[in-house]
Amino acid sequence: MFALLKHLIMHEFSLCQSIIKMAEEVCSQTQSQTVNKVFLRIGTQAGVDMESLRFWFPVACKGTLLAHAALFIDSVDAMACCCECKQKFLLQVRYMPCPTCGSFNRDITCGQEMLIEKIEVE
Amino acid sequence: MCITCGCQDHSDHHHDHKQPQQSIRLEQDILKINNRYAKANRSLLDAKNAVALNFVSSPGSGKTTLLEKTITGLIAKSLIYVIEGDQQTDIDANRIRKAGADAYQINTGKACHLDAHMVGHGFEHFDIKPNSLVFIENVGNLICPAMFDLGEHYRVALISTTEGEDKPLKYPDMFYHADVVVINKVDLLPYVDFDINRCIENIKKIRSKVMIFQTSAKDGFGINAWCDWLGNLVNNTNRVTV
Numbered sequence: 001m002f003a004l005l006k007h008l009i010m011h012e013f014s015l016c017q018s019i020i021k022m023a024e025e026v027c028s029q030t031q032s033q034t035v036n037k038v039f040l041r042i043g044t045q046a047g048v049d050m051e052s053l054r055f056w057f058p059v060a061c062k063g064t065l066l067a068h069a070a071l072f073i074d075s076v077d078a079m080a081c082c083c084e085c086k087q088k089f090l091l092q093v094r095y096m097p098c099p100t101c102g103s104f105n106r107d108i109t110c111g112q113e114m115l116i117e118k119i120e121v122e
Numbered sequence: 123m124c125i126t127c128g129c130q131d132h133s134d135h136h137h138d139h140k141q142p143q144q145s146i147r148l149e150q151d152i153l154k155i156n157n158r159y160a161k162a163n164r165s166l167l168d169a170k171n172a173v174a175l176n177f178v179s180s181p182g183s184g185k186t187t188l189l190e191k192t193i194t195g196l197i198a199k200s201l202i203y204v205i206e207g208d209q210q211t212d213i214d215a216n217r218i219r220k221a222g223a224d225a226y227q228i229n230t231g232k233a234c235h236l237d238a239h240m241v242g243h244g245f246e247h248f249d250i251k252p253n254s255l256v257f258i259e260n261v262g263n264l265i266c267p268a269m270f271d272l273g274e275h276y277r278v279a280l281i282s283t284t285e286g287e288d289k290p291l292k293y294p295d296m297f298y299h300a301d302v303v304v305i306n307k308v309d310l311l312p313y314v315d316f317d318i319n320r321c322i323e324n325i326k327k328i329r330s331k332v333m334i335f336q337t338s339a340k341d342g343f344g345i346n347a348w349c350d351w352l353g354n355l356v357n358n359t360n361r362v363t364v
Binding site: 121122 | 147149234237265330
């Protein structure tokens with residue numbers, strides 16, 4: 001697994017590093033020694049590969065306060081609202097049109113978020 | 123005081139003195155730190171009335187050649203600063219300097235994208251003058267740069283005619299976040315199976331309101347219109363007097 005570090009590090013690794021930094025900032029503020037659990041909320045249209053994130057998380061966490069942290073990811077389905085007919089629909093793929101009127105003029109109303117929902121520390 | 127039993131002295135008893143677990147709700151964007159740097163970058167640029175553009179594409183689409191031609195077209199009217207991002211080498215920064223603009227090369231090593239922290243440090247190498255243009259040429263990659271705000275005002279995605287008109291559908295995140303798309307290498311249209319109208323349709327399936335330019339950075343087609351648009355970006359903002 002660690003041999004993969006010789007290869008290109010994709011953005012999921014960068015995201016893990018960001019999660020670690022934010023969690024360690026909270027630990028510093030709360031005088032906590034360890035992060036036990038990390039809960040993320042990630043939309044299906046956030047541009048994040050969940051499996052890649054799960055893969056890189058323990059690798060990135062080695063030697064940090066999150067070295068033994070368990071990762072939980074709540075996946076949020078993407079929804080869109082058609083700007084023409086105002087229909088709301090499940091956005092399964094980015095390039096799908098409004099299923100009611102066929103327009104591609106739509107706003108994505110949710111499913112692009114990448115949040116740290118909460119962490120458990122001690 | 124022991125928070126388990128309230129005692130001060132443990133000589134007569136023992137129990138586990140582990141700190142209790144705390145659940146701390148954050149509800150914070152994972153990219154909060156990057157976005158903080160991006161906001162700082164944008165503030166720095168706004169204070170100088172400088173306009174920044176983040177150029178993204180797959181490797182080999184012609185970003186550097188487009189920037190060279192742009193610099194030639196605009197350098198008489200506008201100061202231009204360029205941040206170049208590549209895994210290795212300073213080849214592109216050298217090309218930009220030869221074209222007449224100030225350039226700083228960032229080598230990302232194993233990282234596949236620039237981030238706002240890197241770009242902020244890049245800005246430190248320039249004395250950015252008011253009413254100037256700042257170009258950030260990102261690492262050639264159609265996936266990872268999509269999610270990292272660098273502090274730019276405009277995101278420009280390039281696609282070349284040698285790549286296939288279905289690229290926008292295959293890499294939707296990149297094109298969704300692009301304010302401008304430049305279809306480059308149009309001089310090769312007679313020689314490649316690239317349906318430019320289908321490409322434009324596909325771009326608009328991902329992002330219906332987007333500005334599209336068609337260029338050949340090699341022979342100059344479309345460069346005047348592109349440079350006119352860029353020149354107006356600086357002219358239209360409130361000029362800062364030094």
